[in-house]
Amino acid sequence: MKKIMNAPERFVAESLEGLVRAHEDLVVFGGERKFIRRRHLAPGKVAVISGGGAGHEPLHSGFVGHGMLDAACTGHVFTSPTPDQIVAAMDETDTGAGCLLIVKNYDGDVMNFEMAAEMAASRHAIETVIVEDDAATGPAVRSRGRRGVAGTIVVEKLLGAAAERGAELGALKELGEGLNARIRSMGVALRGVAMPNNPRETFDLGPEEMEIGVGIHGEPGLTRTGFADADAIIRRLGEAILAELPPELLGDPDLRPLLLVNGFGGTPPIELYLAYGLARRFFEAHGIVPVRSLTGTFVTSLDMAGLSLTLALLTPDQLALWGAPVATPALSW
Amino acid sequence: MKKIMNAPERFVAESLEGLVRAHEDLVVFGGERKFIRRRHLAPGKVAVISGGGAGHEPLHSGFVGHGMLDAACTGHVFTSPTPDQIVAAMDETDTGAGCLLIVKNYDGDVMNFEMAAEMAASRHAIETVIVEDDAATGPAVRSRGRRGVAGTIVVEKLLGAAAERGAELGALKELGEGLNARIRSMGVALRGVAMPNNPRETFDLGPEEMEIGVGIHGEPGLTRTGFADADAIIRRLGEAILAELPPELLGDPDLRPLLLVNGFGGTPPIELYLAYGLARRFFEAHGIVPVRSLTGTFVTSLDMAGLSLTLALLTPDQLALWGAPVATPALSW
Numbered sequence: 001m002k003k004i005m006n007a008p009e010r011f012v013a014e015s016l017e018g019l020v021r022a023h024e025d026l027v028v029f030g031g032e033r034k035f036i037r038r039r040h041l042a043p044g045k046v047a048v049i050s051g052g053g054a055g056h057e058p059l060h061s062g063f064v065g066h067g068m069l070d071a072a073c074t075g076h077v078f079t080s081p082t083p084d085q086i087v088a089a090m091d092e093t094d095t096g097a098g099c100l101l102i103v104k105n106y107d108g109d110v111m112n113f114e115m116a117a118e119m120a121a122s123r124h125a126i127e128t129v130i131v132e133d134d135a136a137t138g139p140a141v142r143s144r145g146r147r148g149v150a151g152t153i154v155v156e157k158l159l160g161a162a163a164e165r166g167a168e169l170g171a172l173k174e175l176g177e178g179l180n181a182r183i184r185s186m187g188v189a190l191r192g193v194a195m196p197n198n199p200r201e202t203f204d205l206g207p208e209e210m211e212i213g214v215g216i217h218g219e220p221g222l223t224r225t226g227f228a229d230a231d232a233i234i235r236r237l238g239e240a241i242l243a244e245l246p247p248e249l250l251g252d253p254d255l256r257p258l259l260l261v262n263g264f265g266g267t268p269p270i271e272l273y274l275a276y277g278l279a280r281r282f283f284e285a286h287g288i289v290p291v292r293s294l295t296g297t298f299v300t301s302l303d304m305a306g307l308s309l310t311l312a313l314l315t316p317d318q319l320a321l322w323g324a325p326v327a328t329p330a331l332s333w
Numbered sequence: 334m335k336k337i338m339n340a341p342e343r344f345v346a347e348s349l350e351g352l353v354r355a356h357e358d359l360v361v362f363g364g365e366r367k368f369i370r371r372r373h374l375a376p377g378k379v380a381v382i383s384g385g386g387a388g389h390e391p392l393h394s395g396f397v398g399h400g401m402l403d404a405a406c407t408g409h410v411f412t413s414p415t416p417d418q419i420v421a422a423m424d425e426t427d428t429g430a431g432c433l434l435i436v437k438n439y440d441g442d443v444m445n446f447e448m449a450a451e452m453a454a455s456r457h458a459i460e461t462v463i464v465e466d467d468a469a470t471g472p473a474v475r476s477r478g479r480r481g482v483a484g485t486i487v488v489e490k491l492l493g494a495a496a497e498r499g500a501e502l503g504a505l506k507e508l509g510e511g512l513n514a515r516i517r518s519m520g521v522a523l524r525g526v527a528m529p530n531n532p533r534e535t536f537d538l539g540p541e542e543m544e545i546g547v548g549i550h551g552e553p554g555l556t557r558t559g560f561a562d563a564d565a566i567i568r569r570l571g572e573a574i575l576a577e578l579p580p581e582l583l584g585d586p587d588l589r590p591l592l593l594v595n596g597f598g599g600t601p602p603i604e605l606y607l608a609y610g611l612a613r614r615f616f617e618a619h620g621i622v623p624v625r626s627l628t629g630t631f632v633t634s635l636d637m638a639g640l641s642l643t644l645a646l647l648t649p650d651q652l653a654l655w656g657a658p659v660a661t662p663a664l665s666w
Contacts (some may be wrong), residue, residue, distance in 0.1 A: 002523040002543070004604035004640065006562045006611075014563075015603045018610025022594075022626040057602040190335040199540075207335070207532075229339045230347075261355075265601030268636045269390040269663075270348045271337035277351025278339075293355040297630065303601045303638070307337065330602075332666055 104148030437481030462509030
């Protein structure tokens with residue numbers, strides 16, 4: 001797998017530099033380039049901070065800006081940022097109202113954000129929201145909770161908007177934890193992924209195979225099956241999502257569905273839009289009519305071919321947060 | 334090459350349907366689904382219409398909306414839309430001020446848009462702008478003018494903004510033709526592309542090869558060379574761009590450079606941002622400091638891996654048009 005890269009050890013740093021330079025009106029590097037932060041902090045607002053391994057771009061750095069994140073910490077490819085980076089982000093972006101940490105549910109991330117929170121506890125009020133949206137890793141499969149995947153951008157958008165409107169730390173924590181029951185994602189890979197320092201793919205799919213229930217770190221999915229047409233793929237992802245959402249939410253007529261089709265990095269817009277149309281038909285046939293939509297490449301696994309569907313069932317207040325103004329490198333309206 | 338697809342003959346139609354359904358607030362199908370148009374036309378404004386083969390998404394349909402295109406006509410994959418589609422778009426979106434056709438310089442597109450203009454000449458005032466930005470197809474290589482590639486979105490953005498501000502047909506034509514000297518693009522492919530109805534790639538690159546000077550229809554480029562590090566690739570693309578821009582523009586201190594890094598469909602954001610950072614360094618080392626930037630996947634060749642750089646040297650008035658509000662599926666600010 002060829003990559004636009006100078007050297008594996010400079011891959012992440014050079015990409016982050018490009019992102020900052022391309023969006024200098026919105027974001028700047030924090031001290032010692034340990035993180036990327038909003039150019040203009042909003043004093044008195046809770047600092048919303050996230051981060052994770054590189055390789056998922058534009059997550060998280062691309063979502064730093066007005067109405068979303070105040071800072072994002074990036075580790076090596078598929079590797080958590082260090083506690084030191086996270087502490088530095090808190091020290092530089094907490095303007096007095098405390099810090100909300102948004103963490104995808106992977107062991108390394110959870111451990112390092114926890115350690116950072118302990119290290120900084122004497123200087124900052126800190127709450128943490130762990131994102132758990134992956135339909136492939138429900139309680140029957142994984143005891144440590146669902147993985148955090150593409151639904152993370154819904155969590156970051158809603159919490160960022162609420163913080164921008166002045167919500168306090170405790171309210172943000174409550175909002176974030178409530179979102180975990182409402183958001184489910186399910187992914188499929190058509191081609192595996194190669195790390196920058198290794199030309200071999202982490203899993204290898206034949207020309208007639210696909211991998212269902214994949215994560216975003218090159219790990220294998222739930223099952224490998226024969227490649228199928230798009231309707232069959234979408235049905236499979238959609239059914240997994242419906243099976244893993246609480247029935248009382250699925251049956252609640254007051255909730256507002258949001259449908260996200262997310263490309264994993266190697267799948268082009270023509271296919272993502274096709275998937276959106278079929279996913280929309282699938283959910284509508286199940287009585288779920290999305291009122292908001294997003295289609296694009298937001299939470300990637302390097303250049304993996306494939307995509308995920310995310311369905312979020314939002315309250316009217318949450319939907320208003322989704323619609324609130326946002327200005328980041330990767331998401332703006 | 335696996336694709337998210339039901340059947341080759343439904344690939345384009347199902348993708349267009351997904352795009353429309355994902356962005357119903359902005360766009361609708363025109364009559365008989367021959368084109369996609371703005372949901373809310375602006376009476377008295379020149380209708381700005383473009384189109385081309387499918388496979389380049391989000392170009393052109395993703396750029397329909399306020400401040401950019403009024404309609405986009407999509408053909409089969411890598412195949413021009415028919416004159417009939419283009420005439421229908423003119424008939425439905427011309428609110429009295431005439432139609433400006435924006436056409437990438439490929440024989441099929443130029444021929445079909447010309448034929449449409451002749452067919453509709455009695456009912457509409459029509460002007461055509463042919464986009465020619467490809468640095469790989471200068472006069473020494475191609476007698477029919479440069480191909481239109483990623484620079485097309487700069488042309489569509491500036492002309493769309495000018496039309497939105499009330500510019501008349503003749504002024505738009507003049508603005509559009511003036512842009513051709515100011516915009517140059519150069520692309521590299523890391524992996525070829527397979528059509529929906531054929532699993533074989535149109536050109537086949539080995540693991541240590543790349544193709545320089547590629548177009549966006551799966552055609553081979555200018556030269557095939559050994560794969561190189563990102564700095565070498567960017568230098569090669571950047572030098573081709575500088576060599577093909579008029580020296581008097583390159584030396585004009587009053588011009589405002591815009592730098593666009595465009596992914597071809599299979600290249601992920603982490604690599605595109607890395608390329609942006611290196612391209613920025615390259616041009617700055619040549620005294621060209623971009624004041625506006627865009628990085629993403631805008632003009633694709635299905636899922637081809639690779640990217641192009643585009644440099645545009647704009648007047649202050651043109652830069653203001655770039656900054657004007659825009660609300661389309663793929664570009665909004």
